[in-house]
Amino acid sequence: MSIIIKVFLESISQAFQQLRANKLRSFLSLLGISIGIFCIIGVTAAVDSLEDNVRGSFEKLGDDVVYIQKFMWGDPGPNWQRYLRRPDVSFKDFEAVEEKAQSAQVVSYGTFIGLKTFKFRSANVRDVEFQAVSYGFDELVKLDFQNGRYFSPTEYHYGSNKIIIGSKVADALFGAADPIGRTIQMGGRKFDVIGVLEPAGTSLIDIFSFDNAAIISYELGRKVANLRPDNPFGNASISVKAKEGVSIEALKDELTGIMRAQRRLKPREDDDFSLNTLSIVSEALDGFFQVLSLLGIVIGGFAIFVGMFSVANIMFVSVKERTGIIGIKKALGAKRFVILLEFLIESIVLSIFGGLVGLLLVQAVVKILSGIIDFNLFLSASNILTGIITSVVVGILAGLLPAWQAAKMDPVEAMRK
Helix, strand or coil: CHHHHHHHHHHHHHHHHHHHHCHHHHHHHHHHHHHHHHHHHHHHHHHHHHHHHHHHHHHHHCCCEEEEECCCCCCCHHHHHHHHCCCCCCHHHHHHHHHHCCCEEEEEEEEEEEEEEEEECCEEEEEEEEEEECCCHHHHHCCCEEEECCCCHHHHHCCCCEEEECHHHHHHHHCCCCCCCCEEEECCEEEEEEEEECCCCCCCCCCCCCCCEEEEEHHHHHHHCCCCCCCCCCCEEEEEEECCCCCHHHHHHHHHHHHHHHCCCCCCCCCCCEEECHHHHHHHHHHHHHHHHHHHHHHHHHHHHHHHHHHHHHHHHHHHHCHHHHHHHHHCCCCHHHHHHHHHHHHHHHHHHHHHHHHHHHHHHHHHHHHHCCCCCCCCHHHHHHHHHHHHHHHHHHHHHHHHHHHCCCHHHHHHC
């Protein structure tokens, strides 16, 4: 064990001697490793950052929630026209599910009324996402309030002119003033502001970002707009959260039975509704991110391949320069595996050094881009570990042949040279 430790330390020392003695040659030779690691880990870090952001956005949907909607998530393909002919999800469907679903913990309903213009005195904000929701909506979505509150049972039941607005809407209409208790207008109708939602923050896909939204109760929505379930583009959704211990598949089976009974579908008739879950999106994302990761591996693989030959070149030169020393060591009793290990460790150290330079470049680029673009980029511990392991593998492959050449030298012939 002591011999191996000694060989290991000597090999590290000799590797850095090679770097110092032949700076230009070492720089050019290790450049390929650095560029290769930069490409692979750079793309991997970007993909991981993108995946973390996207999946974080989709996780707001909940992996134990089923969304009953007119359309199926994903590409409907040739079935688009068939989906278009389906009836939209109605409030009566919601009431049936809420009453009969034994596997459900929370059931909520929401429908998009349209993009509206809201006014307060001389200020106005356009294209506000106007939505009407059921009373239990806040339990499922977990609305965070910057100021104010959700609808009370009485306000919801009687359809009071109460409204909850997003942070961007509040800033545009009121600036630094407190919006709570003030009255805003939309299409000649007045609404009292009872709540302002917390800013959703930066997210690549804001599924539940209500920054630019205005929310009213469904009972009020009936008075404000035509909410009949005949919208050809289907903007309503029933969200059902499973009880603890109930599988998503069991919940879907129960919801399918309830919806088919509610719509009086015959046994041979196809469902005229879709049950969407996070798994549909996750499966689509898995393929997408696998393609991106493969692209990074292919791009960086070429640079790594060139870098591997560059390190092998350094090692062949190193073996040639130290042929006499190798002969002396073998004449003094050094075994083949000691010589082999010595040059192999040296090759690995050189590759790791090049890989670390590549990782530092990635970290620098990540820091710069994070300060420029409004997107959270990061270099994770797994990215760093991948870069180091890749460097070690490249070092082994690059140094194996030179190390074997040094190990099998005849001591007499080596000393003569």
